[in-house]
Amino acid sequence: MATTKKRTTTAAKPVTRAKARSTSKGVASTRTKARRDTTVAPIVRFTPKQWAAYLERQVQREVGMSVAEFKRAFAAGELDAGDMDVFYVTGLLDISRNGHSTVA
Amino acid sequence: MAQSFARHLNRALNRTVSDSHLSVSPIAGDGERFQLERLVEQEDAPLQLRGITACLSVRLAVVVVDGRCRTVSYAYRFQADESRKSWLRRWEYRREPPDADYPYSLGHMHVRGTSPDGASIDREHIPTRQMPLEEIIRYLIADRGVNPKNKGWKAILEESEKTFHS
Numbered sequence: 172m173a174t175t176k177k178r179t180t181t182a183a184k185p186v187t188r189a190k191a192r193s194t195s196k197g198v199a200s201t202r203t204k205a206r207r208d209t210t211v212a213p214i215v216r217f218t219p220k221q222w223a224a225y226l227e228r229q230v231q232r233e234v235g236m237s238v239a240e241f242k243r244a245f246a247a248g249e250l251d252a253g254d255m256d257v258f259y260v261t262g263l264l265d266i267s268r269n270g271h272s273t274v275a
Numbered sequence: 276m277a278q279s280f281a282r283h284l285n286r287a288l289n290r291t292v293s294d295s296h297l298s299v300s301p302i303a304g305d306g307e308r309f310q311l312e313r314l315v316e317q318e319d320a321p322l323q324l325r326g327i328t329a330c331l332s333v334r335l336a337v338v339v340v341d342g343r344c345r346t347v348s349y350a351y352r353f354q355a356d357e358s359r360k361s362w363l364r365r366w367e368y369r370r371e372p373p374d375a376d377y378p379y380s381l382g383h384m385h386v387r388g389t390s391p392d393g394a395s396i397d398r399e400h401i402p403t404r405q406m407p408l409e410e411i412i413r414y415l416i417a418d419r420g421v422n423p424k425n426k427g428w429k430a431i432l433e434e435s436e437k438t439f440h441s
Contacts (some may be wrong), residue, residue: 211278211282212278212281212282212284212285212296212297212298212299212311213296213298213299214278214298214299214300214301215298215299215300215314215317216300216301217300217301217303217317218303219303219304221303221317222300222302222303222304223303225317225318228318229319232359233359252372252373252374252376252377253377253378253379253398253400254398255365255367255385255397255398257373258367258369258373259350259367261369261373262336262347262348262349262350262367262369262373263334263336263348265302265308265336265347265348266373267371267372267373267374268373268374268375
């Protein structure tokens with residue numbers, strides 16, 4: 172079987188115009204500071220593995236359980252959706268019970 | 276489109292209360308969904324605020340529909356320090372309820388505090404409209420002592436909110 176070299180996608184460090192300016196100019200001038208509000212929002216791309224790890228850390232920190240544990244317990248009705256931390260995690264994971272779709 | 280939205284929010288933030296900015300992350304496995312928050316080395320971090328040690332944690336999930344950004348959920352936390360558990364106020368929203376029996380307003384806020392009888396009110400879901408980030412910035416300046424970067428901050432926020440994507 173032929174093997175192809177996969178291009179690995181890594182989460183690139185965000186590069187902004189402001190950063191580019193600051194690195195090329197050294198100390199930012201007043202004029203540069205005044206233009207900083209035009210900063211382009213950096214895009215941070217996660218690989219699926221990185222995204223899963225990110226969610227694991229978030230959910231663990233928020234409710235002290237793994238994503239899998241949370242999903243199971245939530246689906247089983249063991250968690251109160253009115254609890255603010257549970258509500259937060261359902262939004263983060265974009266899940267709901269009873270067939271609700273999050274995008275109408 | 277999501278990047279334009281984030282840029283729009285960053286403009287409002289960076290002209291008023293913070294030098295921090297939001298990043299855009301495509302949600303893995305879904306080409307139309309994005310998360311907006313401040314990221315430092317792939318970890319979420321609150322936005323630093325001018326003149327106070329408290330900070331603001333922001334997370335928005337948006338989906339691009341018909342060329343427009345639609346907010347699916349958001350969570351804003353005004354917190355005493357970088358720890359998320361130090362929250363003082365939190366505004367939360369989901370477009371769809373997490374549960375068919377969910378009884379609370381989909382847009383609501385929590386206030387850390389006690390009522391006059393000493394009972395905790397942290398877990399009350401105080402209803403709100405869908406809050407644009409600009410209104411949170413207004414609160415930070417008007418009520419929480421954040422030092423605005425610009426004397427014209429009110430006009431900046433009003434102009435910014437006019438173009439807020441629902």
